[in-house]
Amino acid sequence: MNSDSSQPPPVPADRPENTLFRQWSGPLTSDLVRTPGAFGLGQVPARLKPDAVTTAVCGYCSTGCGLNIHLKNGEAINVSADPNYPVNLGMACPKGWEVLTPLDSPDRATTPLLRNPTTGRMEPVSWSVAMDIFVTRMRGVQERHGLHSIAYLSTGQICTEEMALLGALFKFGMGGLHGDSNTRQCMATAHVAYKQSFGFDAPPYSYADFEESDVLVFVGANPCIAHPILWQRVLRNPHHPEIIVLDPRRTETAVNATLHLALAPKSDLTLLYGIAAALISRGALDRSFIEAHTEGFEAFATFVAEFTPERACAAARITRADFDRCVELIARGRRVSFWWTMGVNQGHESTRTAQALINLALMTGNIGRPGTGANSITGQCNAMGSRLYANATSLLGGRDFVDANHRQQVATALNMDPALVPDRPSWAYDQIIDGIESGAIRGLWVIATNSSHSWIDGGRFDRLLDKLDFLVVQDLYHTTDTAKRADLILPAAGWGEKEGTLINSERRIGRVKKVRRAPGVALSDFAIFQLIAAAWGRGPQFAEWSSPEAAFQILKRLSAGQPCDITGIQDYQHIDRCGGIQWPWKTPTVDTSTRTTPSDPAVERRLFEDGQFHTPNGRARFLYDPPRPVAEPTDDAYPFVLLTGRGSSAQWHTNTRTAKSAILRKLYPTEAYVEVHPDDARRLGIQAHGKVSVTSRRGTLEVNAFITRTVQPGQVFLPMHYDGVNRLTAGSFDPHSRQPSYKFCAVRIAPAGRS
Ligand SMILES: Nc1nc2c(c(=O)[nH]1)N[C@H]1C(S)=C(S)[C@@H](COP(=O)(O)OP(=O)(O)OC[C@H]3O[C@@H](n4cnc5c(=O)[nH]c(N)nc54)[C@H](O)[C@@H]3O)O[C@H]1N2
Ligand SMILES: Nc1nc2c(c(=O)[nH]1)N[C@H]1C(S)=C(S)[C@@H](COP(=O)(O)OP(=O)(O)OC[C@H]3O[C@@H](n4cnc5c(=O)[nH]c(N)nc54)[C@H](O)[C@@H]3O)O[C@H]1N2
Ligand code: SF4
Ligand SMILES: [Mo]
Numbered sequence: 001m002n003s004d005s006s007q008p009p010p011v012p013a014d015r016p017e018n019t020l021f022r023q024w025s026g027p028l029t030s031d032l033v034r035t036p037g038a039f040g041l042g043q044v045p046a047r048l049k050p051d052a053v054t055t056a057v058c059g060y061c062s063t064g065c066g067l068n069i070h071l072k073n074g075e076a077i078n079v080s081a082d083p084n085y086p087v088n089l090g091m092a093c094p095k096g097w098e099v100l101t102p103l104d105s106p107d108r109a110t111t112p113l114l115r116n117p118t119t120g121r122m123e124p125v126s127w128s129v130a131m132d133i134f135v136t137r138m139r140g141v142q143e144r145h146g147l148h149s150i151a152y153l154s155t156g157q158i159c160t161e162e163m164a165l166l167g168a169l170f171k172f173g174m175g176g177l178h179g180d181s182n183t184r185q186c187m188a189t190a191h192v193a194y195k196q197s198f199g200f201d202a203p204p205y206s207y208a209d210f211e212e213s214d215v216l217v218f219v220g221a222n223p224c225i226a227h228p229i230l231w232q233r234v235l236r237n238p239h240h241p242e243i244i245v246l247d248p249r250r251t252e253t254a255v256n257a258t259l260h261l262a263l264a265p266k267s268d269l270t271l272l273y274g275i276a277a278a279l280i281s282r283g284a285l286d287r288s289f290i291e292a293h294t295e296g297f298e299a300f301a302t303f304v305a306e307f308t309p310e311r312a313c314a315a316a317r318i319t320r321a322d323f324d325r326c327v328e329l330i331a332r333g334r335r336v337s338f339w340w341t342m343g344v345n346q347g348h349e350s351t352r353t354a355q356a357l358i359n360l361a362l363m364t365g366n367i368g369r370p371g372t373g374a375n376s377i378t379g380q381c382n383a384m385g386s387r388l389y390a391n392a393t394s395l396l397g398g399r400d401f402v403d404a405n406h407r408q409q410v411a412t413a414l415n416m417d418p419a420l421v422p423d424r425p426s427w428a429y430d431q432i433i434d435g436i437e438s439g440a441i442r443g444l445w446v447i448a449t450n451s452s453h454s455w456i457d458g459g460r461f462d463r464l465l466d467k468l469d470f471l472v473v474q475d476l477y478h479t480t481d482t483a484k485r486a487d488l489i490l491p492a493a494g495w496g497e498k499e500g501t502l503i504n505s506e507r508r509i510g511r512v513k514k515v516r517r518a519p520g521v522a523l524s525d526f527a528i529f530q531l532i533a534a535a536w537g538r539g540p541q542f543a544e545w546s547s548p549e550a551a552f553q554i555l556k557r558l559s560a561g562q563p564c565d566i567t568g569i570q571d572y573q574h575i576d577r578c579g580g581i582q583w584p585w586k587t588p589t590v591d592t593s594t595r596t597t598p599s600d601p602a603v604e605r606r607l608f609e610d611g612q613f614h615t616p617n618g619r620a621r622f623l624y625d626p627p628r629p630v631a632e633p634t635d636d637a638y639p640f641v642l643l644t645g646r647g648s649s650a651q652w653h654t655n656t657r658t659a660k661s662a663i664l665r666k667l668y669p670t671e672a673y674v675e676v677h678p679d680d681a682r683r684l685g686i687q688a689h690g691k692v693s694v695t696s697r698r699g700t701l702e703v704n705a706f707i708t709r710t711v712q713p714g715q716v717f718l719p720m721h722y723d724g725v726n727r728l729t730a731g732s733f734d735p736h737s738r739q740p741s742y743k744f745c746a747v748r749i750a751p752a753g754r755s
Helices: 017-025 126-145 160-173 190-196 208-212 228-234 268-282 287-293 297-304 308-318 318-331 350-363 381-387 404-413 429-438 458-464 525-535 547-559 572-578 678-685
Strands: 050-058 066-072 075-081 111-113 123-124 151-155 176-179 215-219 242-246 257-261 336-340 373-376 443-447 470-474 490-491 497-503 508-514 640-646 673-676 691-696 698-709 714-719 744-752
Touching: 050 508, 075 287, 111 126, 126 151, 126 443, 126 490, 126 525, 151 160, 151 429, 151 678, 160 176, 160 381, 160 497, 160 525, 160 547, 176 429, 190 350, 190 373, 208 228, 215 318, 215 640, 242 318, 257 318, 268 308, 268 350, 268 572, 287 350, 308 318, 336 350, 350 373, 381 497, 381 547, 404 640, 404 714, 429 458, 458 497, 497 525, 497 572, 508 572, 673 691, 678 698, 678 744
Parallel strands: 151 176, 151 443, 215 242, 215 336, 242 257, 336 373, 443 470, 470 490, 640 714, 673 698
Antiparallel strands: 050 066, 066 075, 111 123, 111 490, 497 508, 640 744, 673 714, 691 698, 691 744
């Protein structure tokens, strides 16, 4: 059906949603930061001349760049990079510059759509009908199969206020237990690694550290493509830093490194233990830091002793000279920072690998000082918000469901009966999928994630969707792979069409503003959750969540006394005045109300400057385990390792948004491609730009050959943005974080037609 031409269905007068419509169709943001003048726009046509400006942070990646939004009659007509924002200092990547374009796409979901059981077609319905259907069918599932037979899969790409309302509503209002988000695919490993090592999920750094290090070690991270503005911060480092990159591929970042270790995929843990052992042999340790602020070092030193340089080099397939140089640079560096992203997080032993990096920082005293740290770079714009507030596997505010005190604290903050708080965490994403297979989960609600494209072993995922009694998808577009399978589509307003906050990689809270009206009757996720609360009969329980800004005050209360305490942030305007505020920001102990500049919170802050960690005894822990083999090693039938990841700075994930911009489309190959080493191509008769089939035990994909030395012989790389990539990947998970291992499975390749 074509929802674009359909008129928004009428809304009966007696429904609570009417108030929401008034809010939704009501005023755009009135938080104008400054009037234009300093644009330097010169002669522009009157229709393009802004009459006011506001600011917001970008809604794609976790860098969290500040954007100036140019307004005309209150509505955004353009954006530019904010020169005053401390994150990006006037820079933005192509996605940021094009952030408004995907909002205008003709495939926006403009009205709720319900599948007609007879024709199988999606038909527009009013919000009233959509809510009745949602409640009747989800409740029906619960009545037939138990309260916990409904689940949700959410996201790191909506505002914190929205994810907190969803998590609270589902668990404390709808009686559900199992809900997780795509943050599982992304940051679960960093979350668990920090929590185990530091006692709390607390990335310790500020972006200023990129500029203050003399040695930066990037492990499984390609910031040139995935976090281009953070890479710009590295380029501003005045100390001529050594840049070490550990990545099997010769990425854009690796090319710019002073030392690239092209290690064998998934040999990180052995190599990092080898580096630790070599540093210990050299005595390159900060003994006083280890003694004062850590526990478990001696046992760790004994454990790693057997990881000789020979063993590490053999496992990683790197030269002894490169290994020695890496150890030397870390040993000699005065301010060494360790940065990691998905090459670490998406592995079969990812938590211990992340902790191997944390261990290196701890033993060399590279933490809590400028230019240091064991620093996980976040992925999505609000993955950090979901780690603290999604209420999925952690309880609101970074707490634990199993802890009765924590349950009581949350109940008190929300003014409700503690018995409403489940005493168990949710199943993780993969366990929810297994639950669909076993029949335990029958109703699924997917919010701002495109699981059919992005979940590992996607063929199995799609087959299991067919087993569901009821699938609801809440998205900007009715055309995503997952939305196409839905029984009910709830049309969501996107970034720029709603208010709220996001938390970036350096823990900086920034604002999103309503500078556009959503199309048709699409509503903000916040408003949709309010509607569902009302329709479920839980309106009074969530009455205080009356607007995102009211919800922000609840988030503050929920943070009180936690390491992520933000009780000192007054309100949304305070965040604007300060250029974002990093957590923690506690209620000031001195009266700051008379100060003329609100600059205090704007000071870059890193954590652990006092060496105090969040464990019960205040000490950071050394954690480790012997390396394990991968789940699906290569063999004669499937001799290649398939690596996957980001392809270009102009493509975002499953490309639902970035494909809508003609400008961005010019910046990447429109057809899917696989990177193949020239030696392998020659041996197999694969022609440059010819079609190649890539086959795993689960499926085949036909793509163009990109013959390049970025990959090593025996490895191929597929960007994740094109359809079908996860038809090939194999479902295996880190045992601690349950994060999928997207970056290793066995495949074979052949010229198309000869597979
Ligand atoms: N343009 C763009 N930017 C993005 C995104 C996007 O989709 N597009 N997504 C955002 C999100 S959500 C995320 S999580 C981040 C991801 O950011 P990154 O993690 O930097 O990106 P990836 O390309 O997934 O993976 C990084 C590198 O890991 C390497 N790798 C694979 N296997 C191994 C291994 O065994 N060991 C090591 N050491 N390295 C390995 C890959 O070769 C790859 O170069 O990017 C964010 N930024
Ligand atoms: N093979 C392979 N697979 C991977 C990865 C990999 O490296 N390799 N990386 C993994 C990682 S790190 C990540 S983070 C995931 C990302 O995977 P997904 O989350 O599935 O990817 P997106 O395309 O970002 O999907 C977000 C969806 O939300 C919609 N949306 C955007 N804004 C809003 C909003 O405000 N409200 C609502 N309701 N909807 C909105 C978009 O239209 C889109 O459909 O992919 C994972 N999958
Ligand atoms: S680097 Fe990330 S936050 Fe900055 S403009 Fe690009 S996508 Fe947006
Ligand atoms: Mo991610």
